[in-house]
Amino acid sequence: MSIFIQNVFLRGKNTNVYAENNRITYIGGETRKADICIDGSNKAIFPTLVNGHTHAAMSLFRGYGDDMPLQEWLSQKIWPAEAKLTQEDVYWGTKLACLEMIKSGTTLFNDMYWHFHGTARAVEEMGLRAVVCSVFIDFFQESKASSQQKESETLYAESRQYSSRIQFGLGPHALYTVSGKSLSWIKEFAMDKNLLIHFHLSETQQEIEECLKAHNMLPVEYLDSLNFLCPLLVACHAVYVEDKELDILKNNKVSLVHNPTSNLKLGGGKIFRYPQIKDRNIPFCVGTDGCASNNNLSMLEAMKFAALLQKWAHRDTTLLSAQEIWETATEKAHRIFHVDAGKIEVGKLADFMLVDKKHILMIPDHNTISNLVYSASPGVIDTVVCDGKILMEKGKVDGEEEIIAKASEVAKRIAFSGTTL
Amino acid sequence: MSIFIQNVFLRGKNTNVYAENNRITYIGGETRKADICIDGSNKAIFPTLVNGHTHAAMSLFRGYGDDMPLQEWLSQKIWPAEAKLTQEDVYWGTKLACLEMIKSGTTLFNDMYWHFHGTARAVEEMGLRAVVCSVFIDFFQESKASSQQKESETLYAESRQYSSRIQFGLGPHALYTVSGKSLSWIKEFAMDKNLLIHFHLSETQQEIEECLKAHNMLPVEYLDSLNFLCPLLVACHAVYVEDKELDILKNNKVSLVHNPTSNLKLGGGKIFRYPQIKDRNIPFCVGTDGCASNNNLSMLEAMKFAALLQKWAHRDTTLLSAQEIWETATEKAHRIFHVDAGKIEVGKLADFMLVDKKHILMIPDHNTISNLVYSASPGVIDTVVCDGKILMEKGKVDGEEEIIAKASEVAKRIAFSGTTL
16 A cells, blocks of 8 residues: 655655555655655645543533532532443444544544543444553442452453554543552552553542642652553543652653643643643653543644633743643643654654644645644545555545434434534 | 525424525425426535624635734734735635635624725625624824724715615724723714624723723723613623623623633633622623634534533533534524524525535434534535525535635735745
8 A cells, every 4th residue: 555645845845755554654746656656736735633531432412511519510520421331332433533633633642531442442343542541440448449450451351453653542530530559450450461550530629639638749750659650651631730740750751741621621720730741851752531521622722722722821922832732732742642644754654633724714825834723614625544554635524424313313312412502 | 597406304304395585485395496496305405604703815824823922913913914914815804704604604794903894895796794893993093093994984975885684883993992082982883873893892801900000991881881781782702791891781782692611712800700690691702712712613613612611611512403503503602693594494585505414424313403513514504595695505515716825925925925835
């Protein structure tokens, strides 16, 4: 399988890009024969985006119980609906999410949810990449901990049936839902098998207060005391972290995921500590979180929220520039998830997109990256390629009508409510 | 001219909507003959959005000098480029802005810029509505004040050549660029002719400090001392206002425009004081500001920024709900600008849009308004009607290729720079 893209805009000039099997093998003026030829005129080629934290199947809950008090929303809306979800529901919910991510230029995401195989099957069929992390929650009960550990081992073994696009990851939910003993077990298992760990860290004030009460330590200090911190850990949110905790995260080579839209919608009151995190050179990327708390999966939008919030909070218009957030969401994010993509270069995986340079949100073209970060919405993306295969061409994805119909059916059934307005 | 929309989703059920000349004249189950019939299946009908504050022609500066220190950006990038603009450039820049607004469901905007006729002609041809306000700046010089007053009188007289879709408005820039004497003249002229006044108020800390130094009063107190405040005044930003200033604004029936994205991008550090403004029942709406400080004109995005910022800042997930921000940006905003639209009701002006209920960002359909506010991007909008005429159908606007080509040319010329990446 080979793809030849002719006359496409890359780093300031027009060129040709050739991908063979799943890697970019040539960039330059020559013409190459290929199975698929794409006219790149009026298009720019860019690496695809990485969604650093989501719960894909929760796309089924887009707009379900918005604007409610947090606990009421969870207990009356989300948890009862989640309790009804089958693996097949998760499969369709994840397909809906994958479709939206493809359309907004994302081809790699870090997921945490129930029904591992529902998610993995959907990703496999849709052609993206994902770190699929099975939720691990033991509520501090020995028997639950033991069954969750067994499940992790089983799912890890079973995950090998999928292609290399799917990485099995461990998904300990948070320190208020997983015992210290289980966290230690997870760290050992992860190190033994080289698996990424996906974790919610210091998202709310309540979490900090409870941790201080229970352990007389801040969350990061507590996790450090368990020897849980390691380079395989990807900690999401981390808005309520103190300087001394950032030092510990830095020393243990932990990566962070900033979810600006979700932090706003869930009423956090704190902001990702970008200047302090950049000072320490702690790796971080950006995520959307699930659709229930965002309510979309657009990394284009998430980049804008992230970049603008920092300028505003620190009264500095130069902070977290378009170029920097772009590199964070592409090259640096791929590195965090151990995927050799994120740059249009010979030798890199063929994960890229073609952007319509004549789309109104890209006009005028003073700065294409600025336009992508601060102006664009999903409609600017014309073509998406992942692992050397075309997932979207001219804005169309195979089978999208069926996905929309099936996911709508599932959402209606689990919510016990039709359209409200 | 009549339009019949059959089988369209409105307030929970499917119905038909009929518009004759420029008003909605029938909603119900009957079929009507019309010049134009539109199949509303899988579409929902909504009032179009109002952009409460923009500088439309600045769309030419989208992505031009982002992430620079504020003063450097203005003095090295924006002002030199603006100095080159001709009326024809403003015409094409405004056409670009109108095209983007139509595509994102906005049919009424409140504008402030140079070259009044460039803006007015563009709006006239594109079919939207606008309050077109000519910038008034005298830099405290008598001669400038006098020529600006004459220009306002001339433009007001000349503005009568345009259709009723175009309202002439007065655009005193801000209290640090317009003398007190001119502000008093503007107020009198506005009251005499019943014209809206478009003003930047308390956007930055520097503005407050300078006002205190010069007048020993806060900005609103100073404006009140000039007798400038009145129900025709639409004051934009108002992020640095104290409680006692809000009381004065309330007593004088001033309206406010919140521009969340611009406030963030320009590094303001303060947030629109929604709870205090709501408490006082001060009318307000939402705007995008110009493309140089946003960088798009999507009211869909602006609503999301506005609603989420309030939840975050006040740690209350129930604040400024989707329903409330939606009404603010439609019905309430039309009222501020004296346009009898903003609701799908018999008797109202035929300004409305059809939203694609099968667009991925509208799936599932637990709550259509939530989806519009928190999930949607411009691609969800299929058809736009203003003043009883179709401006967009199936996502296409007449002449869009020419607008994109011409505006790109103008932008390239005035910026002395090609594409940078």
